[in-house]
Amino acid sequence: MNLLKKINEILRNDFGVLSDKVFLESPIIQYLNIKTKSASKGSKSRGSFANLYVIYVLVEDYISKGFLKTGEYTEYEGAIFTNLFKRQRELPFGQKLQNHALNHRMNQEFKKCFPTCDYIPILRDLKTNRYWFNENLIKIKVDGTDHNLAKAIIQIIDVYIETKKDAFENFIRFCERAQKLTDKESIDFIGSLVEPAIDARIFEIVSYSILKYYYHNQNIYWGFEIDKIQEDNLNLYKTGRTNANDGGIDFVMKPLGRFFQVTETVDVNKYFLDIDKIEKYPITFVIKSSDLISTLKRKIEEQAEEQYSIKAIVSRYMGCIEEIINVPILIERLEEAIAQEYLGDILDEIIKQSKVEFSYEGDYDVSDYEDLAISE
Numbered sequence: 001m002n003l004l005k006k007i008n009e010i011l012r013n014d015f016g017v018l019s020d021k022v023f024l025e026s027p028i029i030q031y032l033n034i035k036t037k038s039a040s041k042g043s044k045s046r047g048s049f050a051n052l053y054v055i056y057v058l059v060e061d062y063i064s065k066g067f068l069k070t071g072e073y074t075e076y077e078g079a080i081f082t083n084l085f086k087r088q089r090e091l092p093f094g095q096k097l098q099n100h101a102l103n104h105r106m107n108q109e110f111k112k113c114f115p116t117c118d119y120i121p122i123l124r125d126l127k128t129n130r131y132w133f134n135e136n137l138i139k140i141k142v143d144g145t146d147h148n149l150a151k152a153i154i155q156i157i158d159v160y161i162e163t164k165k166d167a168f169e170n171f172i173r174f175c176e177r178a179q180k181l182t183d184k185e186s187i188d189f190i191g192s193l194v195e196p197a198i199d200a201r202i203f204e205i206v207s208y209s210i211l212k213y214y215y216h217n218q219n220i221y222w223g224f225e226i227d228k229i230q231e232d233n234l235n236l237y238k239t240g241r242t243n244a245n246d247g248g249i250d251f252v253m254k255p256l257g258r259f260f261q262v263t264e265t266v267d268v269n270k271y272f273l274d275i276d277k278i279e280k281y282p283i284t285f286v287i288k289s290s291d292l293i294s295t296l297k298r299k300i301e302e303q304a305e306e307q308y309s310i311k312a313i314v315s316r317y318m319g320c321i322e323e324i325i326n327v328p329i330l331i332e333r334l335e336e337a338i339a340q341e342y343l344g345d346i347l348d349e350i351i352k353q354s355k356v357e358f359s360y361e362g363d364y365d366v367s368d369y370e371d372l373a374i375s376e
Contacts, residue, residue: 003036003160026149027114028055028121028137029156036160047190051106053088054122056157058133059150060087068150078130092165093358102131122267133223138262158166159293162246168358175351183338190332190346196264196288201357203288208251209349211260211286212236214333215253222255236260238353249278252284257293258322264288266296268303275320282322290327297324 007029011019023029035052058079067073084102085183088094107120123132138149178189191200193206217232223229251260261274261283275283287296300321304314325333337346 057087205353213337261284285321
């Protein structure tokens, strides 16, 4: 769905012939247009729920308290944080959202989009922890007439929510139907989910699902005493939510103790930061790139040599890169896992992890995942 077309339709219904002027003269409507563009890109594009839901719950509070009619918002003591926080988590895909957008992120991003705008959207009293939506952005004057955008704001976000929800449900259904495809068709479908243009969260979920079952049937023999050697399968564990700002490592393998970090960049600062986080412990990078492994290594090393003049430092960091897994290698490992009849398990894992990641209320028990690291 083209959300801009839907936004224009909502504005025409509310403001008639003035709809184009309302759009052009309203920074908040333009901001909603920017934040809802992912709706037309399907389920595999990143959603923008955190900042949109802050707007939604505050404007919803504005309407529910009757300020659309009374015009006494300047006298309002403000919305209670816990009520707003609870409400945004009740909304579709909002269950894991944190308080960052309420406290500062939404204002920061809005200011970047509209640096000349005199107003910030979220007003907050630090002493009382009460919140307001800046009414200067809700009320606008067009052709000498005052107009209130509150209802239009809610309608626009509602359409975005429904569009993303429908797209995600279609994605889940497609994954379920993929279990009936041929091996080649399944490889093509799952391969499309690790292409460079795919949302980083989908890439991480699919990478994990492939690697989990690629390693699943590999055995290791180990023990602390020579006559007490035991056999174990290699098990890959996902350590938290995708793209979480938790300072953690994405996957961990037992019993080898291998660390995996998923990334979509070849920025040497990102790689070396990850290596420093674990005190230069060997780490495998899963990179959302189709470049050759030799090319990726060369790019990283060339950046490192530019940044560090000491060869010993560069060598030490490069030596910490245990393995690089690119998209072609992921596809090879997918093919091997499918040959071992793990296709159904891989698709089930993609569905399960997607539902957890996107806070989709499906047929899993949310309480099973409450200990996951969460951050938007």
